[in-house]
Amino acid sequence: MDFISRRRLLTTAAALPLAIPLALPLGPGALRASGVPRTLILVELNGGNDGLNTVVPYREAAYYRARPTLAVPADRVLQLDQALGLHPALEPLMPAWQDKDLAIALGVGYPRPNRSHFRSIEIWNTASDSAEVLHQGWLHQALQEAGEQASGAARLGIVLGGATGPLAGDALTTVVMKNRQQLARAAGLPENQSAASGNPALDHILSVRRQTHDAANRIAARLAKSSPLKTVFPKTSLGRQLAQAAAMIAGAVPASVIKVQQGGYDTHAGQAGRHPRLLGELAAALAAFREALIETGSWQRCLVMTYAEFGRRVGENASGGTDHGTAAPHLFMGARLRGGLLGRQPSLTDLEDGDLRHSLDFRRLYASVAADWLGLPRGLAAFGPQPPLDLFT
Amino acid sequence: MKTDVKRGRESAAKSLVLLACAGILLGSAGVGLAAPAAALSAAEARHLLVRSGTAATPAEIDALIPLSREAAVETILESAADAAATPPPAWIENWVPPRMKELSPEERKLVRRLNRERGLELRAWWMREMVTTPTPITEVMTLFWHNHFTSSLQKVKAPVLLYRQNRLLRREALGNFARLLKAVARDPAMLIYLDGAKNRKGAPNENFARELFELFTLGEGHYRETDVKEAARAFTGWGIDRRTAAFSFRRQWHDGGDKTVLSSNGPLDGDDVIDTLLEQPQTAVFIVEKLWRHFISEKPDRAEVRRLARLFRESGYEIKPLLAALFASDDFWAPENRGRLIKSPVDYIVGTVRLFNLPVSDYRDLARLSRRLGQDLFDPPNVKGWPGGTDWIVAASLLDRQAMAERVTGGRRAQGAQTVAMGGPKKRQAERARRFDDWLASQSAAWQGAEAITLLLLPVSPVDVEILDRNASGALLRQLVLDPAYQLK
Numbered sequence: 001m002d003f004i005s006r007r008r009l010l011t012t013a014a015a016l017p018l019a020i021p022l023a024l025p026l027g028p029g030a031l032r033a034s035g036v037p038r039t040l041i042l043v044e045l046n047g048g049n050d051g052l053n054t055v056v057p058y059r060e061a062a063y064y065r066a067r068p069t070l071a072v073p074a075d076r077v078l079q080l081d082q083a084l085g086l087h088p089a090l091e092p093l094m095p096a097w098q099d100k101d102l103a104i105a106l107g108v109g110y111p112r113p114n115r116s117h118f119r120s121i122e123i124w125n126t127a128s129d130s131a132e133v134l135h136q137g138w139l140h141q142a143l144q145e146a147g148e149q150a151s152g153a154a155r156l157g158i159v160l161g162g163a164t165g166p167l168a169g170d171a172l173t174t175v176v177m178k179n180r181q182q183l184a185r186a187a188g189l190p191e192n193q194s195a196a197s198g199n200p201a202l203d204h205i206l207s208v209r210r211q212t213h214d215a216a217n218r219i220a221a222r223l224a225k226s227s228p229l230k231t232v233f234p235k236t237s238l239g240r241q242l243a244q245a246a247a248m249i250a251g252a253v254p255a256s257v258i259k260v261q262q263g264g265y266d267t268h269a270g271q272a273g274r275h276p277r278l279l280g281e282l283a284a285a286l287a288a289f290r291e292a293l294i295e296t297g298s299w300q301r302c303l304v305m306t307y308a309e310f311g312r313r314v315g316e317n318a319s320g321g322t323d324h325g326t327a328a329p330h331l332f333m334g335a336r337l338r339g340g341l342l343g344r345q346p347s348l349t350d351l352e353d354g355d356l357r358h359s360l361d362f363r364r365l366y367a368s369v370a371a372d373w374l375g376l377p378r379g380l381a382a383f384g385p386q387p388p389l390d391l392f393t
Numbered sequence: 394m395k396t397d398v399k400r401g402r403e404s405a406a407k408s409l410v411l412l413a414c415a416g417i418l419l420g421s422a423g424v425g426l427a428a429p430a431a432a433l434s435a436a437e438a439r440h441l442l443v444r445s446g447t448a449a450t451p452a453e454i455d456a457l458i459p460l461s462r463e464a465a466v467e468t469i470l471e472s473a474a475d476a477a478a479t480p481p482p483a484w485i486e487n488w489v490p491p492r493m494k495e496l497s498p499e500e501r502k503l504v505r506r507l508n509r510e511r512g513l514e515l516r517a518w519w520m521r522e523m524v525t526t527p528t529p530i531t532e533v534m535t536l537f538w539h540n541h542f543t544s545s546l547q548k549v550k551a552p553v554l555l556y557r558q559n560r561l562l563r564r565e566a567l568g569n570f571a572r573l574l575k576a577v578a579r580d581p582a583m584l585i586y587l588d589g590a591k592n593r594k595g596a597p598n599e600n601f602a603r604e605l606f607e608l609f610t611l612g613e614g615h616y617r618e619t620d621v622k623e624a625a626r627a628f629t630g631w632g633i634d635r636r637t638a639a640f641s642f643r644r645q646w647h648d649g650g651d652k653t654v655l656s657s658n659g660p661l662d663g664d665d666v667i668d669t670l671l672e673q674p675q676t677a678v679f680i681v682e683k684l685w686r687h688f689i690s691e692k693p694d695r696a697e698v699r700r701l702a703r704l705f706r707e708s709g710y711e712i713k714p715l716l717a718a719l720f721a722s723d724d725f726w727a728p729e730n731r732g733r734l735i736k737s738p739v740d741y742i743v744g745t746v747r748l749f750n751l752p753v754s755d756y757r758d759l760a761r762l763s764r765r766l767g768q769d770l771f772d773p774p775n776v777k778g779w780p781g782g783t784d785w786i787v788a789a790s791l792l793d794r795q796a797m798a799e800r801v802t803g804g805r806r807a808q809g810a811q812t813v814a815m816g817g818p819k820k821r822q823a824e825r826a827r828r829f830d831d832w833l834a835s836q837s838a839a840w841q842g843a844e845a846i847t848l849l850l851l852p853v854s855p856v857d858v859e860i861l862d863r864n865a866s867g868a869l870l871r872q873l874v875l876d877p878a879y880q881l882k
Contacts, residue, residue, distance in 0.1 A: 176788050185792045321588075
């Protein structure tokens with residue numbers, strides 16, 4: 001099934017983002033010599049990834065007790081240190097780990113975790129508290145709160161997989177698009193005036209049409225000038241999405257955020273076969289992405305971050321799967337990273353309702369990305385009082 | 394009757410004449426000053442037909458306009474059926490669930506390929522039913538429940554089980570919600586989709602129980618985490634017979650211990666949990682709100698929702714009287730709620746085919762098109778179903794809808810347009826364009842005017858099209874189908 005059904009293109013106040021020229025400086029230090037903005041690549045692991053079988057606490061007896069059929073044997077993990085190792089299916093990520101292009105944040109979650117897919121991803125998307133309902137994405141909030149200080153920020157977002165989530169809101173012009181072929185059509189859409197009709201449904205359609213037309217013309221112009229990538233990407237849904245993303249970045253499309261999605265992580269049953277395949281696809285696609293961008297000299301402009309609604313229950317269920325849980329590790333990839341492990345692995349014995357207690361608040365990840373990658377001011381209220389992480393060299 | 398296409402710009406004075414003529418023309422079709430006050434206007438008849446079905450044809454509108462609102466609603470609801478008219482694919486009969494673990498890798502591959510082919514045939518079967526049904530409300534409600542009690546071929550695999558679930562959803566589409574809920578909890582496709590079949594004593598699988606609370610009855614925020622965990626125990630042992638793939642209760646897997654779910658406690662089983670949920674006033678509120686968003690507007694009126702929910706609960710969860718009350722409400726008819734919903738891909742495709750009586754050589758093409766536009770029948774994106782509303786229209790789907798409209802109407806094909814199969818590949822464009830001229834010519838005199846045709850095709854004024862001619866033409870029809878307002882219902 002290659003169709004991604006939850007796409008949307010966000011309404012923005014007319015002309016606001018479109019009046020901004022193609023290449024723009026970000027905050028201090030964010031401007032590359034080429035004048036092309038940095039790109040954040042968000043990888044949504046849809047369904048809730050099993051963190052304990054991604055970064056395995058291979059020395060802990062409690063892990064093997066909780067996972068009689070699903071545990072990864074200690075001698076098969078890819079050791080990261082004396083306590084933790086990657087699932088063997090993540091082998092393609094090891095070169096990045098050795099080059100310090102890979103950082104792993106441990107035990108990422110939030111207090112009073114919600115175990116509903118939809119509510120929890122909403123919390124992640126909007127950087128809200130567990131009991132607080134917000135509607136706009138964390139990237140929108142950061143740009144909005146930064147106000148004048150973000151006036152130079154690039155504001156084009158491209159969603160290649162899944163919902164707009166973190167980009168939702170009108171601070172970014174977000175284009176949701178399946179592939180490059182659609183760009184040509186988009187550029188040919190009729191132009192219409194931006195006058196509001198007073199009918200929200202019709203206004204939405206007209207806004208999508210206008211923005212698609214404008215953004216497509218800008219992106220198509222860039223891509224027309226770039227040469228095809230030599231790197232071969234895996235023929236998986238994620239591989240195809242990341243190949244598109246790589247082509248856009250290498251072609252200097254001025255997108256500040258590109259979102260992709262890998263589905264299938266809701267492994268309530270039969271996890272032993274499915275989960276390693278998912279991790280293998282993730283690692284292969286990310287490794288190809290890194291290779292392609294190194295090849296085209298654009299890796300310095302990229303930061304990859306994974307996220308998901310939750311990790312999974314510590315104890316496996318009777319269906320050879322795992323139910324909805326709480327905290328989980330997440331990956332960063334990029335040339336500017338310090339690399340290595342961030343934070344600490346949650347305890348497997350001090351649990352809350354059978355679930356891990358988070359050791360790192362997800363909003364600290366966002367705060368670091370906003371300040372140290374997107375060049376927005378530090379201390380934005382959207383991400384709470386906790387300090388950002390020390391991610392970059 | 395053939396009309397001449399007038400291309401000249403008309404003066405403002407002529408436009409006024411045109412409006413007057415449209416009024417007279419509509420009057421001749423049954424609406425006019427002489428009609429009883431309670432009779433529907435053509436626009437109202439259109440609104441009711443499009444919202445309760447997928448299209449409003451001139452003949453359907455003509456049949457409703459002599460009626461009062463209540464009589465029109467009753468006509469539509471009384472047409473409801475509890476079974477499909479289109480015979481299912483032959484492989485539905487005599488199906489035996491494959492024992493995948495006993496098959497060789499080649500045989501398994503064969504089963505998977507067969508499932509894929511049959512999955513597409515199943516979608517085509519439903520598409521055909523939606524296009525040809527004499528009772529569109531039945532299909533609209535069946536699809537509504539499919540989007541509520543979601544199950545997906547991706548997970549369930551066996552198309553036969555999704556067919557059986559679809560038969561159940563249609564049987565109770567306008568029947569009884571309590572009966573439907575209990576049947577869905579025993580439905581094999583649902584037991585697979587939400588892992589109920591694997592839910593056993595000692596290590597309960599919470600997947601079904603969680604969605605039962607969050608998505609099927611109460612909605613988020615109206616229950617505690619412990620209710621979900623306890624309810625999961627109550628449903629342990631509800632499984633599937635491996636030989637027949639029918640529901641079977643496995644006593645040895647059932648946790649017969651005491652549980653506390655909301656206000657009930659004791660050795661509860663699944664039906665007890667469902668009864669407890671049906672006692673909660675919030676369940677009726679949750680369902681009524683969802684129906685409101687589907688049929689009326691994105692902004693449910695709280696007081697009205699409470700009134701309708703009380704009626705729903707007091708009727709023992711009868712669906713048809715609830716729909717009658719919903720369609721009779723002032724909010725349903727309010728002009729500010731017309732043309733404010735966005736057509737789903739199914740509304741868009743089925744509605745267009747029904748309205749223009751377009752020939753369909755292979756219904757699998759319609760199923761593929763619907764998938765492309767974001768609504769893959771029997772394969773919702775996740776357990777919450779299709780988000781719908783403004784989510785239907787994003788850059789990609791807008792472009793694909795445009796491509797479909799251009800192809801159907803034989804109009805201009807934009808550069809790089811992908812072929813959207815409809816009415817057979819590579820048919821001559823001129824032939825398709827002529828189809829619209831012929832369709833128009835076959836309509837009664839009342840529907841030959843430009844204003845009447847605009848009212849027929851669009852719920853609000855067109856954005857791109859300026860109505861200049863007094864008479865409609867095939868060219869005008871094509872322009873209106875391409876107008877953004879055609880995406881609205």
